[in-house]
Amino acid sequence: MITALQWYADQGLDTCVLEETFNRLNIDPLELQCKERLLNDDSAESVGLNDHPQNVLQQARSKVQAQPERTFLGKSEAYEEALRLANQVENLEDMAKLIAEFDGIAIKKTASNMVFSAGNPQAQVMLVGEAPGADEDRIGTPFVGISGQLLGKILSCIGLERDQNDPQKSIYISNILNWRPPGNRTPSPAEIEVSLPFIERHIQLVSPKVLILCGGVAAKTLLGSDMSISRLRNSWHNYVPVTRGLNYQGKPIPAIATYHPSYLLRTPAQKKLVWEDMLTLQSYRQKNLQKQAEI
Ligand code: URA
Numbered sequence: 695m696i697t698a699l700q701w702y703a704d705q706g707l708d709t710c711v712l713e714e715t716f717n718r719l720n721i722d723p724l725e726l727q728c729k730e731r732l733l734n735d736d737s738a739e740s741v742g743l744n745d746h747p748q749n750v751l752q753q754a755r756s757k758v759q760a761q762p763e764r765t766f767l768g769k770s771e772a773y774e775e776a777l778r779l780a781n782q783v784e785n786l787e788d789m790a791k792l793i794a795e796f797d798g799i800a801i802k803k804t805a806s807n808m809v810f811s812a813g814n815p816q817a818q819v820m821l822v823g824e825a826p827g828a829d830e831d832r833i834g835t836p837f838v839g840i841s842g843q844l845l846g847k848i849l850s851c852i853g854l855e856r857d858q859n860d861p862q863k864s865i866y867i868s869n870i871l872n873w874r875p876p877g878n879r880t881p882s883p884a885e886i887e888v889s890l891p892f893i894e895r896h897i898q899l900v901s902p903k904v905l906i907l908c909g910g911v912a913a914k915t916l917l918g919s920d921m922s923i924s925r926l927r928n929s930w931h932n933y934v935p936v937t938r939g940l941n942y943q944g945k946p947i948p949a950i951a952t953y954h955p956s957y958l959l960r961t962p963a964q965k966k967l968v969w970e971d972m973l974t975l976q977s978y979r980q981k982n983l984q985k986q987a988e989i
Pocket of ligand 1: 825
């Protein structure tokens with residue numbers, strides 16, 4: 695049993711939502727609607743281990759038939775709401791509260807914790823990754839799992855630590871998504887879209903001197919580009935918010951894109967390219983940031 699559970703966990707199946715599996719492609723629409731309602735209904739009594747699946751389904755079926763249609767935010771409504779809220783928020787504390795309370799993103803229901811940020815908000819350098827994984831979801835902090843440990847080693851080689859007080863030596867870290875996609879799947883375009891006003895406002899509030907866009911999802915999303923990470927890395931970009939309608943007063947922020955540490959764990963030969971990117975960043979910091987601080 696332990697081996698079977700470990701196998702499921704390794705495949706990314708780490709959340710148990712129903713008593714038994716079912717084929718979504720071969721099910722009558724009312725039954726599917728019942729199951730989805732049961733999963734989505736916060737007020738539903740929890741499904742007991744001894745409940746027979748047929749009883750559970752019957753319970754859900756009567757709920758669906760008895761209740762009026764519940765209204766969820768549609769895709770564009772959720773985006774408009776995210777934009778409106780992001781424009782209102784004035785500090786990081788409120789930003790974290792707002793994201794925790796925002797109901798326009800369904801993966802919030804399967805995640806254990808909201809993952810907002812780590813490090814020093816005064817840091818000159820801010821890094822944006824993709825989305826929390828299992829360890830981040832459990833702890834509520836970005837980049838604490840195995841790829842986060844590799845990232846920590848890479849950053850410390852250029853003198854950046856997340857728990858440093860000195861803004862020149864510290865780093866501030868967040869992600870495009872604040873909730874873990876189930877099974878660590880790639881975020882969907884809709885999830886990225888609705889999260890974008892939040893992370894872009896988050897960047898504005900931190901106002902870093904340099905951005906590191908870590909991995910293809912962060913780089914393509916924040917640079918508004920379709921180009922692959924291998925083409926986006928190895929040069930400087932001027933980051934300006936992609937979200938139309940975001941109140942924006944700041945200057946463009948120099949941004950460098952690089953490979954994600956989880957890609958490096960699978961393809962260690964690419965570490966040398968990340969090292970090149972870090973040296974590029976290091977030389978920019980030495981020429982521009984430290985000089986600025988001395989003035
Ligand atoms: N990968 C990410 O992109 N972010 C995290 O926080 C952890 C893993």
